[in-house]
Amino acid sequence: MTVRLGIIGVGNIGFQHANNILSGIIQGCIITALCTRGPCSLAEQSNIPLYSDYKELIDKQECDAVIVATPTCSHLEIGCYALSRGLHVLMEKPIGISVAEGERMLELVRPEQIFGLMLNQRADPIFVAMKKKMDENLLGSLQRTNWTMTNWFRPEIYFQTSNWRATWAGEGGGLLVNQCIHNLDILQWICGMPMSIQGFCGFGKYHNIEVEDEATAFFEYGNGATGSFIGSTGEAPGVNRFDIIGDQGMLSYDGDRLLHFENRPSTSEFSQNTTEMFGQPEVCITDLSVSPPVNQHAIILQNFINAISCSESLIAPAQEGLKALAIANAILLSAWDHEQIQMPLDSARFHKALSERRAQSRLRATSQAEVNIDMEASFR
Numbered sequence: 437m438t439v440r441l442g443i444i445g446v447g448n449i450g451f452q453h454a455n456n457i458l459s460g461i462i463q464g465c466i467i468t469a470l471c472t473r474g475p476c477s478l479a480e481q482s483n484i485p486l487y488s489d490y491k492e493l494i495d496k497q498e499c500d501a502v503i504v505a506t507p508t509c510s511h512l513e514i515g516c517y518a519l520s521r522g523l524h525v526l527m528e529k530p531i532g533i534s535v536a537e538g539e540r541m542l543e544l545v546r547p548e549q550i551f552g553l554m555l556n557q558r559a560d561p562i563f564v565a566m567k568k569k570m571d572e573n574l575l576g577s578l579q580r581t582n583w584t585m586t587n588w589f590r591p592e593i594y595f596q597t598s599n600w601r602a603t604w605a606g607e608g609g610g611l612l613v614n615q616c617i618h619n620l621d622i623l624q625w626i627c628g629m630p631m632s633i634q635g636f637c638g639f640g641k642y643h644n645i646e647v648e649d650e651a652t653a654f655f656e657y658g659n660g661a662t663g664s665f666i667g668s669t670g671e672a673p674g675v676n677r678f679d680i681i682g683d684q685g686m687l688s689y690d691g692d693r694l695l696h697f698e699n700r701p702s703t704s705e706f707s708q709n710t711t712e713m714f715g716q717p718e719v720c721i722t723d724l725s726v727s728p729p730v731n732q733h734a735i736i737l738q739n740f741i742n743a744i745s746c747s748e749s750l751i752a753p754a755q756e757g758l759k760a761l762a763i764a765n766a767i768l769l770s771a772w773d774h775e776q777i778q779m780p781l782d783s784a785r786f787h788k789a790l791s792e793r794r795a796q797s798r799l800r801a802t803s804q805a806e807v808n809i810d811m812e813a814s815f816r
Contacts, residue, residue, distance in 0.1 A: 437464070437744075437745040437746075438464060438465060438466055439464060439465040439466075439500050439501055439524075439741050439744050439745060440465070440466060440468040440498060440499050440500045440501070441457070441465045441466065441467050441468065441499060441500070441501050441502070441503065441741075442467070442468060442469040442470070442471065442493050442494070442498070442499035442501070442502040442503070443467060443469075443470050443471070443502070443503045443505060444471040444490045444493065444502055444503065444504050444505065444506060444514060444518075445471070445472065445503075445504065445505035445506035445507075445528075446470050446471070446472040446476050446478060446479075446505070447472075447505065447506075449505050449528060449554075449733075450472075450503070450505035450506075451478060452733060453503055453505060453733065453737060454467060454470070454478055456731070456733060456734045456737060457737075458482060461731065461734045461738075462734060462737055462738050462741060463738065463741070464738075464741045464742065464745050465501075465741045467482070467484050468484070468485070468498045468499055469484065469485050469486075469487060469493045469496070469498055469499055470484050470485070470486050470487070471486070471487040471488065471489070471490045471493045472486070472488070473488060485498070490514050490517070490518075491517060494517060494518055494521050494523065495521070499523060500523065500524060500744065501523055501524035501525065501526065501550070501740075501741075501744060502518050502523055502524075502525055502526070503526045503527075503528075503737075504518070504525060504526070504527045504528060505528045506528070507598070507600045507601075507606060507607060508530060508532065508533050508607050508608055508609075508613060508614075509533060509600060509605070509606050509607060509608055511527060511528075511530075511531065511532045511533075511537070511541075512532050512533075512537040512540065512541065515527055515531075515532075515541045516540065516541055516544060519541060519544040519545055519549065519551065520544055522546065522549065523549075524549055524550040524551070524740075524744050525549075525550075525551050525552070525754075526552045526553070526554060526736075526737065526740045527551070527552070527553050527554065527754065527757075528553075528554045529553055529554050529555055529617050529618065529621075529757065530553075530613050530617045530757060530760070530761050530764070531553055531754055531757040531758065531761060532608075532761070533607070533608025533609065533613065533790065534608065534761070534765055534783065534786055534787045534790055535758050535761050535762050535765055535781055535783040535786065535787075536783040536784060536786070536787035537787075538754070538757060538758045538761060539758070539783060541754070542754060542755060542758075545754075550740065550743045550744050550750065551753065551754040552736070552739075552740045552743065552750045552751075552752055552753060552754060553752045553753070553754050553756070553757040554733065554736055554737075554752070555618065555621050555736070555751075555752035555756070555757065555760075556618070556732035556733045556735070556736050556752075557618045557619075557621065557622050557732060558621070558622070558625065558736070558751050558752050559730060559732040559735035559736055559751065560622075560729075560730070560732055561726035561729075561730060562689060562694050562724075562725070562726055563622050563625075563626065565694060565724050565726060566626050566678075566680070566687050566689065566694065567625060567626045569687060569696065569724075570626050570627065570680065570687075574684065574685070574696070574698070575680060575681070575682025575683070575684050575685050575686070575687065576682045576683035576684035576685075576702055577659060577661075577682055577683045578627060578628075578657060578659060578661040578680070578681075578682050579661050579681045579682055579683060580661060580662055580663060580679075580680075580681040581623065581627050581655065581661070581662075581663035581664070581665075581679070581680050581681075582663065582664050582677075582678070582679045582681075583619060583623060583663075583664070583665050583666070583677070583678045583679075584666045584675045584676070584677045585616060585619045585665070585666065585667045585668075585675075585676055585678075586666060586667065586668040586671040586674040586675050586676075587671075587672075587673065587674030587675060587676050587691070588611065588615040588616065588667065588668065588669045588674070589668075589669060589670070589671060589672045589673075589674055590615075590643070590649075590669040590670075592643055592644065595643055595644070595645050595800075596800070596802060597802060598802060599799040599800050599801065599802045600799055600800075601800075602643070602645035602646070602647050602649075602800075603645075603646060603647065603797050603798070603799055603800055604646060604647060604790070604793040604794045604796075604797035605794050605797035605798060605799055606797075606799050606800075607647065608790060608794070609647050609648065609764065609768065609790075610639075610645060610647030610648045610649055610669070611647075611648050611649050611650065611651055611667050611668070611669050612637075612648060612651055612667070612764035612767055612768060613761070613764055615667070615669060616651065616665075616667040616764070617760050617761065617764060619665070619667065620665070620760040620763045620764055621752075621756070621757070621759070621760035623663075623665065623760075623763075624759045624760060624763060625756070625759075626680070627657075627663070627680060628657065628658075629759055629762075629763075629779060629780075630655035630656055630657050630663065630763070630779060631656055631657060631658050631778070631779050632655070632656045632776050632777065632778050632779060633653055633654070633655055633656075633763065633766040633767060633770055633776070633777045633779065634653065634654045634770055634776045634777070635651065635652070635653045635654075635766065635767030635768065635769075635770035635771045635777070636651070636652045636653070636770075636771055637650065637651045637652075637767065637768065637771035638650035638651075638670075641670060642668075642669065642670025642671075643669070643670065646797060648768065648771075649668065649669045649670050650667070650668045650669075650670060651665070651666070651667045651668075651767055651771075652664070652665070652666050653665045653666075653763075653767045653770075675691075676689075676690070676691030677689070677690050677691065683699075683702045683703050683704050684698065684699050684702045684703075685697045685698040685699045685719070687724075692725070693723060693725045694723070694724040694725050694726070695721055695722070695723055695724065695725075696721070696722040696723075696724050697719050697720075697721055698719065698720045698721075698722070699717040699718075699719060700717060700718045700719070700720060701717055702717070703717055735751070736751060736752060739751045739752075762779065762780065762781040762783070765781055765783070765786045765790075766779065766781050766786075768786070768790075769781075769785070769786050769789060772789060773789075
């Protein structure tokens with residue numbers, strides 16, 4: 437089976453998805469339609485039908501599936517329309533601007549439909565290795581998580597090139613739903629969902645924007661473990677450090693190397709049995725670093741195509757996207773209302789609070805400056 441694929445949104449990331457297909461990296465599909473609001477050299481060069489209205493593209497019935505690579509604020513409308521017409525959908529992250537939007541889309545999914553998300557960091561071999569270790573319970577009982585992710589630096593021009601970017605009206609948030617949604621997904625994928633969240637955000641702290649460009653969150657887990665998450669688009673050079681600590685050791689990733697620290701014996705056993713007043717368990721260190729890097733977007737896209745054609749299990753099903761978005765929404769709600777948020781999130785409460793801010797928000801003027809766009813530099 438060859439999957440007929442339409443791409444709705446041919447901006448930076450949509451173009452990359454198209455290139456992965458046209459270059460032959462992705463097997464088992466062809467692009468039968470593109471949709472964008474302006475001129476599209478890719479459509480002309482590749483002789484692919486071009487539409488300016490996504491509904492027209494979908495209603496032509498020339499596609500089995502669509503990739504939705506448009507601004508987040510349009511995901512609900514486009515996603516609902518495509519799903520209601522029976523198409524398979526691969527949505528760019530996040531699933532929507534709120535958990536409530538994601539829930540509305542998921543209600544439309546039929547048993548035979550595939551609905552995936554471009555949570556591409558699930559294909560990163562480092563995080564795959566970390567999840568494998570956690571699933572094998574090699575760290576024992578979870579004690580603490582700590583992720584400082586401040587190397588998402590963005591200069592002012594990044595926000596000025598699109599009128600929707602970094603506005604409540606156009607994007608529904610900033611750092612948490614744009615950049616750090618990947619980190620929050622990996623965090624919950626590996627460590628599970630927290631039971632409560634306390635969040636602190638800086639809104640326009642480093643840039644001339646109205647949404648958050650800095651966030652700090654504290655988590656409590658069901659077993660009593662605690663965690664912290666720090667993200668920023670205003671720091672350089674920034675840090676990417678992810679530690680998971682358990683009774684039997686630690687996984688530590690510094691953005692380059694992944695190390696496994698194995699306690700022999702566990703901290704609890706050593707603590708109960710040692711007579712050494714300042715002693716510590718013996719530690720065995722293993723380097724689990726993986727190289728070279730992989731094409732994460734291509735892996736998720738190929739998996740989506742395989743799910744349609746041969747029932748392969750999705751790496752990133754849309755339902756999973758609600759979890760990371762719930763954490764992001766909870767951090768914002770906690771910062772707005774200055775209180776600890778209990779999970780699962782009251783999605784209606786958050787959506788109401790966000791809608792109030794969107795009603796007062798306006799799209800921004802765009803810069804006419806020529807900019808250099810290196811998409812590889814945007815990935816972390």
